[in-house]
Amino acid sequence: MNNQPLLEAVNLSKRYEDGALAVNNVSFFVKPGEIFAMLGGNGAGKTTTINIFLNFIEPTSGEARINGISSHVEPLKAKQHVAFVSENVMLYTNFTAIQNLDYFVRLGGKTQYTKDDYRKVLLRVGLQEEAHNKKLKGFSKGMRQKCGIAVAILKDAPAILLDEPTSGLDPKSGFEFIQLLDSLRNEGKAILMSTHDIFRAKEIADTIGIMRQGNLVMQKSREELSGENLEQLYMNFMAGVYE
Amino acid sequence: MTKLIIEKELRDIIGSTKFAVTFSICSVLILLSFYIGAQNYRVAQAQYEASKSANVRQYEGLTDWMRVHSFKIFLPPQPIATLVSGVSNDIGRTIEVRGRGELRSQDSRYGDDPIFAMFRFLDLDFIFSIVLSLFAILFGYDAINGEKERGTLRLTFSNAVPRAEYITGKFVGSFLALTIPLLIPILIGTLFLPLFGISLSANEWSALALIVAAGLISIGVYLSLSLFVSAKTERSSTSFLLLLSIWILTVMIIPRLSVVGADLFVKVPNMDEINSQKSRFMSQIWNEDRTKLNGFTTTNKNDVQALMNEFNKYMQNLADEREKKYNEFAMRLNEDRYNRQMEQQQLALFFSGISPSALFSLASSEVAGTSLKLEQEYLAQSKEYQKEYAKFMKEKTGMNMGGFAMVFRKITDDNAEKPTTININEIPQFTFKPIEASGGIGPYAGYAGVLAAFNLLFFAGAFAAFKKYDVR
Numbered sequence: 001m002n003n004q005p006l007l008e009a010v011n012l013s014k015r016y017e018d019g020a021l022a023v024n025n026v027s028f029f030v031k032p033g034e035i036f037a038m039l040g041g042n043g044a045g046k047t048t049t050i051n052i053f054l055n056f057i058e059p060t061s062g063e064a065r066i067n068g069i070s071s072h073v074e075p076l077k078a079k080q081h082v083a084f085v086s087e088n089v090m091l092y093t094n095f096t097a098i099q100n101l102d103y104f105v106r107l108g109g110k111t112q113y114t115k116d117d118y119r120k121v122l123l124r125v126g127l128q129e130e131a132h133n134k135k136l137k138g139f140s141k142g143m144r145q146k147c148g149i150a151v152a153i154l155k156d157a158p159a160i161l162l163d164e165p166t167s168g169l170d171p172k173s174g175f176e177f178i179q180l181l182d183s184l185r186n187e188g189k190a191i192l193m194s195t196h197d198i199f200r201a202k203e204i205a206d207t208i209g210i211m212r213q214g215n216l217v218m219q220k221s222r223e224e225l226s227g228e229n230l231e232q233l234y235m236n237f238m239a240g241v242y243e
Numbered sequence: 244m245t246k247l248i249i250e251k252e253l254r255d256i257i258g259s260t261k262f263a264v265t266f267s268i269c270s271v272l273i274l275l276s277f278y279i280g281a282q283n284y285r286v287a288q289a290q291y292e293a294s295k296s297a298n299v300r301q302y303e304g305l306t307d308w309m310r311v312h313s314f315k316i317f318l319p320p321q322p323i324a325t326l327v328s329g330v331s332n333d334i335g336r337t338i339e340v341r342g343r344g345e346l347r348s349q350d351s352r353y354g355d356d357p358i359f360a361m362f363r364f365l366d367l368d369f370i371f372s373i374v375l376s377l378f379a380i381l382f383g384y385d386a387i388n389g390e391k392e393r394g395t396l397r398l399t400f401s402n403a404v405p406r407a408e409y410i411t412g413k414f415v416g417s418f419l420a421l422t423i424p425l426l427i428p429i430l431i432g433t434l435f436l437p438l439f440g441i442s443l444s445a446n447e448w449s450a451l452a453l454i455v456a457a458g459l460i461s462i463g464v465y466l467s468l469s470l471f472v473s474a475k476t477e478r479s480s481t482s483f484l485l486l487l488s489i490w491i492l493t494v495m496i497i498p499r500l501s502v503v504g505a506d507l508f509v510k511v512p513n514m515d516e517i518n519s520q521k522s523r524f525m526s527q528i529w530n531e532d533r534t535k536l537n538g539f540t541t542t543n544k545n546d547v548q549a550l551m552n553e554f555n556k557y558m559q560n561l562a563d564e565r566e567k568k569y570n571e572f573a574m575r576l577n578e579d580r581y582n583r584q585m586e587q588q589q590l591a592l593f594f595s596g597i598s599p600s601a602l603f604s605l606a607s608s609e610v611a612g613t614s615l616k617l618e619q620e621y622l623a624q625s626k627e628y629q630k631e632y633a634k635f636m637k638e639k640t641g642m643n644m645g646g647f648a649m650v651f652r653k654i655t656d657d658n659a660e661k662p663t664t665i666n667i668n669e670i671p672q673f674t675f676k677p678i679e680a681s682g683g684i685g686p687y688a689g690y691a692g693v694l695a696a697f698n699l700l701f702f703a704g705a706f707a708a709f710k711k712y713d714v715r
Contacts, residue, residue, distance in 0.1 A: 034414055053695070054397075054400070054401050055401065056397070056713070056715045057713075057715070065392065075403075076403040076404075076405060077403070079401065079402055079403040080403045082401070083401070084397075084401035086394070086397055086398065088394060089394075090393050090394025090395050090397075090398065091395065091398070092251075092255055092395060093393075094254075094255050094258040094259055095254070095255070095258070098256070103251050104246070104398060104399075104402070106247050107247060107248075107399060107402045107404060108402045108403075109245075109403065110403070148398070151398070155402075159399075182558060
């Protein structure tokens with residue numbers, strides 16, 4: 001497995017027009033087969049960081065790289081190597097789950113799949129077969145989230161960005177999701193996940209970063225964190241105890 | 244990529260309730276417009292034939308061409324005018340032709356049935372310029388900001404999707420989705436036309452094709468405008484309100500204001516004013532001629548026939564002189580009014596040119612032969628006919644009848660030889676040559692060109708706005 005970072009933030013900063021500093025000189029990387037969990041409260045800069053990776057916003061300075069490609073210099077090229085699942089996956093409600101998959105997967109550049117492939121992946125993410133050909137109008141958030149993950153899996157990009165992916169999921173779905181992430185990691189995907197969920201982060205992540213007011217105030221590997229009380233650590237960072 | 248987005252857009256719209264509603268309304272309206280148009284055409288055709296027969300019948304039994312003071316001609320209904328009526332219902336269909344004098348059309352369809360003038364007819368012009376323009380807005384008002392509100396824009400642009408291809412796909416997909424509820428009923432309607440008793444000539448088929456093409460370009464304008472507004476606003480409710488206001492302005496207000504505005508800049512004397520001046524002038528020269536009657540002298544006092552001929556000749560000369568003076572005067576007034584009217588029309592057309600709906604109406608009426616030119620063309624052809632009629636009547640009576648004239652006529656008594664009746668069918672027939680689609684192609688191309696330019700302008704605006712659009 002190539003051990004070069006697939007996702008990399010290099011001195012990344014973003015200051016909005018109103019002067020607010022959303023991300024301040026943040027640097028980290030995620031290698032293949034790794035999960036990086038970004039913890040932090042609301043407004044900490046987690047989503048802004050992901051948005052920079054997706055070129056939804058441009059950095060004020062620094063660079064976000066996907067597979068070595070700068071996301072704001074060559075956004076189209078960079079996005080070919082990344083899949084994205086948002087906090088609240090929104091798909092076309094007039095389409096069935098399979099139709100949505102077909103559209104977004106082809107949009108992601110993959111045209112080789114059959115309906116059977118779509119069914120298999122939907123079953124893998126835990127969406128019941130009877131829902132596959134139903135329009136998304138009546139889908140719950142969890143069901144839509146599963147469709148979104150299926151899209152990310154089928155895109156088969158080496159890197160995956162997840163913005164609060166377990167938010168609002170019931171415990172069973174949350175557990176299934178973590179298992180899925182584990183299997184994706186085992187396939188060699190580099191995963192950057194923003195979350196509020198300390199316990200799931202601790203359970204799955206190889207590296208945990210804590211963001212506060214745009215700064216990456218802590219970045220520790222699973223090994224470095226072993227024996228530490230992550231919840232206490234997080235609360236202390238949030239309270240600015242170490243400043 | 245663009246093809247994929249077009250396919251998705253088509254599938255998304257076709258599966259939506261708004262498409263079902265649009266398709267139903269368009270189908271009903273378009274098929275109804277074809278049916279009503281066909282019915283109107285048949286009624287108008289029957290009326291036309293009846294009027295022609297009645298006109299001939301009133302001269303039946305006449306034995307003297309001198310008693311044929313005038314002959315009515317009629318504007319025949321045109322099949323294509325039933326689909327794009329333009330001004331065809333506003334102008335008079337009947338002209339009473341005399342050997343000399345001005346021609347005026349009367350008996351317009353709206354004059355006969357004022358209720359139709361109040362609410363107008365249901366035709367393709369109405370459907371395209373009012374109904375479909377509104378549907379275009381309904382299809383496009385949330386094309387961009389709606390996707391953002393629904394959250395699908397983030398997922399879309401997390402992929403390597405070029406914005407140019409996305410907005411092009413959006414436009415083309417929505418446009419194609421809008422053409423389905425339009426073209427299917429039009430196709431069915433045209434197939435039904437022969438069943439409704441209407442057969443279109445090759446010229447009229449090309450006119451219909453050009454009308455549909457202009458209609459498509461005009462709804463493209465509203466669609467690209469909707470994309471532009473949708474890409475410039477954050478909320479779909481805002482873009483809807485804004486677009487609805489623009490629709491009201493361009494469809495309802497600008498065409499009306501353009502005429503009022505043109506009237507403010509260029510004053511055209513009204514017909515009553517002109518007629519009053521002409522009438523005063525005619526009375527004046529008639530009074531002058533009456534005094535000239537005293538100057539008539541004859542050497543044929545004992546020969547009644549010769550006296551009559553001499554008097555008629557004298558009167559004819561006076562009438563010719565009078566007509567010449569009157570015509571010069573009337574021509575001056577008419578020309579002045581016509582020039583001002585043209586100036587006013589041009590200004591009104593210029594002002595209305597910012598309304599895509601008005602541009603479509605103008606373009607379609609040009610190729611349908613129902614534009615403002617129709618009345619001018621009808622009058623021009625009537626004037627040509629008047630010459631033919633005058634020549635014929637002069638051959639028959641020795642005089643060019645019409646206007647004021649005093650004529651001595653010999654009435655036979657019962658003992659005389661019974662005169663033969665005249666054959667009124669000998670009068671030259673008036674055949675109106677409709678304005679061909681090719682005749683209106685120049686102005687049509689101009690109007691359609693402006694519509695196409697609007698399309699490009701709004702699409703370029705939408706493209707520029709979307710380039711900077713925050714898709715989060």
